Amino acid sequence: MISRNFNIALAALVGQQIVFSQPSYRNANANPSSLVQPLYTPLVLGSIKPLGWFNDQLQLEADGLSGNMFDFYRFVNDSRWIGGHTEYSALDEASPYWFNAIVPLAFGLGDERLIGQVRYYLDYVLDHQQEDGWLGFEKTRATRGVWARCLLFLGLMQYADADPTQTDRIVTAMHRYVNLAHSMLSNNYTGLLVHGNDTFDTAGFGVGRTHEYHIPLQWLLENHPRNNSKTLLEMMDFMIDGGVQWGADWRTFWTKESYPKVLDDNYNMSWVFIHGVNMAQGLRYPLSLYRNTHDEALKQTSRTALDLLAKYHTSTAGSIIADEYISDLNPSRGSELCIAAEIMFSTAYMYQFLGDNDIADWTEQTAFNAFPAAVSADWWSHQYVQQENQPWSRNLSTAAAWYDVNSYANVFGLEPNYPCCTVNHPQAYPKFLANSFVKTADGGVAHVFLVPGSAATTLGEDNSNSVFITANTTYPFGNTIAYSITASSPFDFSVRIPNWADANSTINSTTRIQPDSRGMHKFHIPAGKSSTSVQLSTSPRVVPRANNTAAIYYGALLYALAIEHDSVSTPPISYRSQEVLPSNTTDPLSRTRDYKLTPRSSSKWNIAIDASQISVVGPAHASKGPLTSPIWDLGAPPVELRVKAVEIEWPVENDTPANPGTFAVVKVGEPFEARFVPYGSAKLHMAVLPVVEL
Numbered sequence: 001m002i003s004r005n006f007n008i009a010l011a012a013l014v015g016q017q018i019v020f021s022q023p024s025y026r027n028a029n030a031n032p033s034s035l036v037q038p039l040y041t042p043l044v045l046g047s048i049k050p051l052g053w054f055n056d057q058l059q060l061e062a063d064g065l066s067g068n069m070f071d072f073y074r075f076v077n078d079s080r081w082i083g084g085h086t087e088y089s090a091l092d093e094a095s096p097y098w099f100n101a102i103v104p105l106a107f108g109l110g111d112e113r114l115i116g117q118v119r120y121y122l123d124y125v126l127d128h129q130q131e132d133g134w135l136g137f138e139k140t141r142a143t144r145g146v147w148a149r150c151l152l153f154l155g156l157m158q159y160a161d162a163d164p165t166q167t168d169r170i171v172t173a174m175h176r177y178v179n180l181a182h183s184m185l186s187n188n189y190t191g192l193l194v195h196g197n198d199t200f201d202t203a204g205f206g207v208g209r210t211h212e213y214h215i216p217l218q219w220l221l222e223n224h225p226r227n228n229s230k231t232l233l234e235m236m237d238f239m240i241d242g243g244v245q246w247g248a249d250w251r252t253f254w255t256k257e258s259y260p261k262v263l264d265d266n267y268n269m270s271w272v273f274i275h276g277v278n279m280a281q282g283l284r285y286p287l288s289l290y291r292n293t294h295d296e297a298l299k300q301t302s303r304t305a306l307d308l309l310a311k312y313h314t315s316t317a318g319s320i321i322a323d324e325y326i327s328d329l330n331p332s333r334g335s336e337l338c339i340a341a342e343i344m345f346s347t348a349y350m351y352q353f354l355g356d357n358d359i360a361d362w363t364e365q366t367a368f369n370a371f372p373a374a375v376s377a378d379w380w381s382h383q384y385v386q387q388e389n390q391p392w393s394r395n396l397s398t399a400a401a402w403y404d405v406n407s408y409a410n411v412f413g414l415e416p417n418y419p420c421c422t423v424n425h426p427q428a429y430p431k432f433l434a435n436s437f438v439k440t441a442d443g444g445v446a447h448v449f450l451v452p453g454s455a456a457t458t459l460g461e462d463n464s465n466s467v468f469i470t471a472n473t474t475y476p477f478g479n480t481i482a483y484s485i486t487a488s489s490p491f492d493f494s495v496r497i498p499n500w501a502d503a504n505s506t507i508n509s510t511t512r513i514q515p516d517s518r519g520m521h522k523f524h525i526p527a528g529k530s531s532t533s534v535q536l537s538t539s540p541r542v543v544p545r546a547n548n549t550a551a552i553y554y555g556a557l558l559y560a561l562a563i564e565h566d567s568v569s570t571p572p573i574s575y576r577s578q579e580v581l582p583s584n585t586t587d588p589l590s591r592t593r594d595y596k597l598t599p600r601s602s603s604k605w606n607i608a609i610d611a612s613q614i615s616v617v618g619p620a621h622a623s624k625g626p627l628t629s630p631i632w633d634l635g636a637p638p639v640e641l642r643v644k645a646v647e648i649e650w651p652v653e654n655d656t657p658a659n660p661g662t663f664a665v666v667k668v669g670e671p672f673e674a675r676f677v678p679y680g681s682a683k684l685h686m687a688v689l690p691v692v693e694l
């Protein structure tokens with residue numbers, strides 16, 4: 001446990017300058033055409049469309065908070081970026097986060113209303129680019145930080161990709177800004193490192209995320225270099241070198257020696273590394289540099305980073321246990337929603353370069369478990385912190401269970417804690433969609449995240465092979481995927497077979513599946529119309545966790561004890577004042593509410609399980625027929641488990657269930673069949689449970 005004084009230590013670290021004598025990394029002379037290429041390349045944004053339950057989800061997102069906050073939420077609607085007056089911090093990052101998320105949602109759905117929102121924002125921001133090239137409203141050196149513009153650039157890059165009519169003006173604006181940012185950074189990292197009275201990033205968030213520019217700058221370099229390659233490469237160098245000077249070099253953190261397997265008072269590196277959202281983003285750091293340098297050691301560092309995180313700090317639902325700083329594996333500790341969103345983006349990106357099957361499994365694990373569990377079924381409210389063991393969601397009597405989060409953080413609301421989650425969580429599903437089909441290095445296409453959808457693309461040297469693929473499936477609620485394909489010429493189509501699928505998985509219900517070492521099963525698709533199907537076979541898996549506990553998975557889904565609950569809603573409160581928010585920042589139709597969920601007395605949460613006694617219930621052919629919408633709601637998914645369980649005496653500490661291992665397991669009453677449901681559908685749940693023999 002970290003002492004409360006840690007905060008002060010962090011604050012001290014923030015100001016600390018660690019000066020390295022040599023810039024550790026230089027690539028300005030690198031050949032831009034020689035960036036490391038991914039094994040799997042995303043398709044043009046908008047060419048993958050969701051189907052089935054996943055379309056329902058994205059439509060709910062569009063109809064819910066994500067797709068409506070532009071019309072009322074002060075940090076977006078009244079953002080200073082578009083002429084308003086409200087930012088939650090001097091980072092000025094709120095509406096750029098929103099833009100980065102709504103661009104892929106708008107084009108992924110092809111939703112004209114949402115395209116109108118992002119087009120308004122695009123026009124405003126580009127039309128107000130300042131004389132010197134600055135993007136945004138800040139006019140003084142003290143307020144001009146480069147960080148929020150990383151997020152803007154990520155959004156601009158996606159926009160330029162999705163809408164060719166806007167590409168030229170977007171790219172022109174990006175280059176003008178790059179030239180300015182380059183000249184700022186070349187002057188003692190102005191805009192990145194805080195000097196004197198600078199206010200733009202006094203904590204060091206931007207300086208911990210210096211690699212975030214790599215993705216959009218590498219995209220410019222490869223697609224629209226405009227004779228500006230040297231400047232683009234140098235800007236990447238300046239960002240990294242500035243971060244290194246400040247003490248935020250992720251290469252020094254993602255090592256077996258430095259990584260804090262247990263976070264304690266001996267931890268002596270920068271606070272930026274142990275902040276959960278930073279970590280989820282910092283996963284991309286070594287790989288971003290690897291693309292420029294071809295240094296294989298950095299590729300290995302990426303893998304090491306994932307392995308360390310997976311072993312020491314990953315929740316059973318696929319996120320990082322961190323509130324906001326990492327803690328051990330205590331299932332009551334919780335995880336910020338934005339971490340799940342960033343983990344999904346990072347693992348999807350890393351998978352495209354590393355190709356290891358477990359990384360894509362991780363993306364799905366987070367997408368189908370950690371993420372939906374913390375978002376209400378109707379997409380109008382979300383939690384700031386989600387706990388793996390969470391028998392209630394309400395204002396706790398104390399925040400002592402957490403480190404840097406308030407007692408209201410597990411309420412489902414508009415801004416139950418810091419509003420960065422409100423504006424950043426919307427990116428998760430749209431980017432997951434955009435990465436679900438990819439082009440393969442051998443000239444084919446692969447379905448890698450197995451959600452229902454269609455993909456339209458062209459293949460071949462001259463792009464003459466038009467290919468259209470439809471994946472009809474209820475995955476991950478059912479494990480059959482039916483593909484219909486049309487192609488003008490033959491091509492190779494691969495389907496990623498998750499690591500949990502067993503040897504009984506088949507093609508067309510007959511031929512056994514034969515995935516390669518990366519988990520890909522390849523089909524040779526003829527010209528014209530064709531079809532094929534994949535049946536994944538698996539059985540429930542019990543995964544041991546700390547102190548004689550276990551979690552249960554079936555396919556891509558984590559299963560948790562279902563806790564039936566009552567729900568009381570109140571007008572949303574301000575994360576800062578805890579007062580009810582004025583109506584000029586909430587939905588005029590009152591759809592923004594804060595929900596407190598409490599377990600019904602008939603619904604026990606305090607159980608231990610016998611993990612050897614699990615049965616599957618649900619329709620024999622769960623893959624057939626449309627699923628209920630919204631699907632991430634208790635009772636909606638068609639498959640459930642029954643697990644032999646017994647009530648136990650489970651102490652409550654800090655108004656939340658005590659960490660298993662810290663109390664003796666004492667059985668109460670007779671064993672019974674406990675109802676386990678997909679974790680994402682159970683807003684109240686217990687997922688990490690003591691194991692007993694019954």
Ligand SMILES: *[C@@H]1O[C@H](CO)[C@@H](O)[C@H](O)[C@H]1NC(C)=O
Pocket residue numbers: 070071072077078082
């Ligand atoms: C902000 O919200 C108001 C009220 O819904 C709306 O009229 C206005 O267009 C919005 N502003 C922007 C920039 O979207």
Ligand SMILES: *[C@@H]1O[C@H](CO)[C@@H](O)[C@H](O)[C@H]1NC(C)=O
Pocket residue numbers: 017188193194195196
């Ligand atoms: C660069 O900035 C740092 C931190 O503010 C400062 O200590 C240093 O003197 C500056 N160097 C130059 C050459 O301005």
Ligand SMILES: *[C@@H]1O[C@H](CO)[C@@H](O)[C@H](O)[C@H]1NC(C)=O
Pocket residue numbers: 196197
């Ligand atoms: C910093 O702010 C103080 C007080 O506003 C002012 O006196 C001083 O000149 C400023 N320093 C710089 C370097 O801008």
Ligand SMILES: *[C@@H]1O[C@H](CO)[C@@H](O)[C@H](O)[C@H]1NC(C)=O
Pocket residue numbers: 227
């Ligand atoms: C590219 O820029 C260099 C100087 O930076 C200039 O000499 C050259 O003519 C430019 N080429 C094009 C195609 O604009």
Ligand SMILES: *[C@@H]1O[C@H](CO)[C@@H](O)[C@H](O)[C@H]1NC(C)=O
Pocket residue numbers: 266268269
């Ligand atoms: C941090 O502590 C380790 C030993 O635990 C030591 O090797 C290292 O030099 C320390 N680093 C700093 C920056 O003090």
Ligand SMILES: *[C@@H]1O[C@H](CO)[C@@H](O)[C@H](O)[C@H]1NC(C)=O
Pocket residue numbers: 395396397398399407408573578
């Ligand atoms: C939540 O509970 C805390 C005490 O834990 C209290 O200070 C705070 O006012 C409460 N907030 C609301 C919105 O009720």
Ligand SMILES: *[C@@H]1O[C@H](CO)[C@@H](O)[C@H](O)[C@H]1NC(C)=O
Pocket residue numbers: 502503504
């Ligand atoms: C395949 O199915 C058979 C029959 O249901 C079963 O006995 C066997 O264990 C399964 N194999 C695997 C690898 O799951």
Ligand SMILES: *[C@@H]1O[C@H](CO)[C@@H](O)[C@H](O)[C@H]1NC(C)=O
Pocket residue numbers: 507508511523530531532533
């Ligand atoms: C699967 O079945 C379809 C339709 O019956 C057939 O066209 C296709 O060739 C089969 N695929 C494989 C790999 O057997």
Ligand SMILES: *[C@@H]1O[C@H](CO)[C@@H](O)[C@H](O)[C@H]1NC(C)=O
Pocket residue numbers: 074078086582584585
């Ligand atoms: C909302 O109303 C409050 C007063 O209740 C006012 O202070 C604030 O500026 C308004 N915000 C916006 C975004 O209009």
Ligand SMILES: *[C@@H]1O[C@H](CO)[C@@H](O)[C@H](O)[C@H]1NC(C)=O
Pocket residue numbers: 472473482623624625
């Ligand atoms: C998907 O499959 C289901 C069940 O086989 C079928 O009812 C439905 O029509 C199919 N949908 C599409 C778009 O092919």
Ligand SMILES: *[C@@H]1O[C@H](CO)[C@@H](O)[C@H](O)[C@H]1NC(C)=O
Pocket residue numbers: 328329330331546547659660661662
């Ligand atoms: C396991 O239990 C011990 C107490 O017996 C506790 O100190 C430790 O934190 C627990 N481990 C985890 C990972 O929660």
